[in-house]
Amino acid sequence: MAGSASQPASDVERVARVLLSVPSGAARAALRTAGSAAARATEFAIEAAASAVETFVRVLDVNGLLAGVDLDALLRRVDVQALLDRIDLDSMLRRVDLDALLRGVDVNDLIARIDVDTLVEETDVGAVIARSTGSVASGAVDLMRRQGVNLDDAVARIAMRLRPRRLSTNPGGPPGLVAGQGAT
Amino acid sequence: MIEARRVESELDVESLIGRYAGAVTRFAAFVVDAVLSIGGFLVGAAGAVWVVNLFARTHVPSPNDSLWWLVPFGAWLFVYFWYCYWLSGKTPGKALFGLRVVAGDGSDLGGPRAAVRVVAFSVSWVFPVVGFGGVVLGARHRALHDVVARTAVVYDYDARAAHLRFLGRHRRAPAARTPGEHARDVGAFTTVG
Numbered sequence: 001m002a003g004s005a006s007q008p009a010s011d012v013e014r015v016a017r018v019l020l021s022v023p024s025g026a027a028r029a030a031l032r033t034a035g036s037a038a039a040r041a042t043e044f045a046i047e048a049a050a051s052a053v054e055t056f057v058r059v060l061d062v063n064g065l066l067a068g069v070d071l072d073a074l075l076r077r078v079d080v081q082a083l084l085d086r087i088d089l090d091s092m093l094r095r096v097d098l099d100a101l102l103r104g105v106d107v108n109d110l111i112a113r114i115d116v117d118t119l120v121e122e123t124d125v126g127a128v129i130a131r132s133t134g135s136v137a138s139g140a141v142d143l144m145r146r147q148g149v150n151l152d153d154a155v156a157r158i159a160m161r162l163r164p165r166r167l168s169t170n171p172g173g174p175p176g177l178v179a180g181q182g183a184t
Numbered sequence: 185m186i187e188a189r190r191v192e193s194e195l196d197v198e199s200l201i202g203r204y205a206g207a208v209t210r211f212a213a214f215v216v217d218a219v220l221s222i223g224g225f226l227v228g229a230a231g232a233v234w235v236v237n238l239f240a241r242t243h244v245p246s247p248n249d250s251l252w253w254l255v256p257f258g259a260w261l262f263v264y265f266w267y268c269y270w271l272s273g274k275t276p277g278k279a280l281f282g283l284r285v286v287a288g289d290g291s292d293l294g295g296p297r298a299a300v301r302v303v304a305f306s307v308s309w310v311f312p313v314v315g316f317g318g319v320v321l322g323a324r325h326r327a328l329h330d331v332v333a334r335t336a337v338v339y340d341y342d343a344r345a346a347h348l349r350f351l352g353r354h355r356r357a358p359a360a361r362t363p364g365e366h367a368r369d370v371g372a373f374t375t376v377g
Contacts (some may be wrong), residue, residue: 015218127186138349139350141280141282143280143350144280145209148209149209151206151209152208163321164351170323171323171324172203174202174286174288174289
């Protein structure tokens with residue numbers, strides 16, 4: 001057992017002795033040659049691996065591969081809400097220079113591209129315009145009618161003084177229109 | 185409590201629909217109809233005379249030059265009033281002032297009754313005191329042509345809705361209005377006796 005343990009040690013000694021017996025210049029040259037060969041071998045191995053990967057990707061049918069993937073199932077496993085919670089939108093928006101962004105927008109060109117006719121047709125803008133102008137017209141008509149009714153009332157009061165007994169029997173209106181209502 | 189009463193009184197406005205219309209409103213409506221019907225006739229007649237004189241190389245007298253124009257003029261007035269009464273009980277003038285002509289019981293006018301009313305209307309002009317005196321002094325504000333045709337003129341405008349529209353347009357708190365403004369607005373919607 002002691003003999004076998006001492007055997008490797010003696011081999012090392014022998015190699016060391018051989019190396020020590022070789023001239024130092026030759027030893028350095030041999031080591032340099034060995035290192036250079038190892039480096040070349042490494043480069044070759046890397047290039048071969050890269051070439052192999054490239055060939056593999058070229059040969060690989062990615063579309064076919066994706067067709068076999070159940071994206072729905074995959075996406076069901078994604079917690080989108082959690083993903084969104086992790087995004088700090090406020091911070092992101094604070095970093096946006098809106099002034100610079102808006103300076104780059106040609107507002108006149110943007111407005112010129114709006115089809116106002118279609119906008120009016122497809123939204124309630126037309127109704128709002130009609131309502132606002134209509135309310136002015138109806139306001140004037142209401143006012144005119146109101147004044148007319150006031151004057152009717154004034155004339156009726158005068159007539160009431162002339163014929164109080166006759167006009168006190170005023171039924172108000174035709175029976176079919178004011179049924180159940182008394183005289184005014 | 186006072187505020188509540190004030191708001192309640194502001195909304196306490198009668199509709200007026202179906203009430204006998206008074207003399208002033210009816211006269212104003214007639215003036216509008218007279219302007220529209222006479223003006224329309226004169227414009228139409230002048231246009232017709234111009235076209236006929238242009239293409240027929242003849243001279244057709246204008247409405248100012250010939251009494252014969254009274255015939256188409258009378259026909260035009262008849263059609264104007266009769267068609268409007270028959271269609272809706274309203275001429276443009278009556279529609280403007282919120283009036284409607286109905287049968288004596290409140291039902292719609294038929295064509296024959298409308299025709300009788302239009303013809304009797306011209307008779308009322310021959311005897312204006314008798315013809316129109318009833319509008320002022322009669323209990324039902326009926327003119328001679330109303331009596332003959334058994335018709336009545338009623339308000340066809342919702343004064344209450346108009347009042348609410350008025351309040352909506354002048355959306356001011358009642359407390360911010362002066363007593364004079366309040367009395368004016370509320371008093372403007374009293375009914376005709």
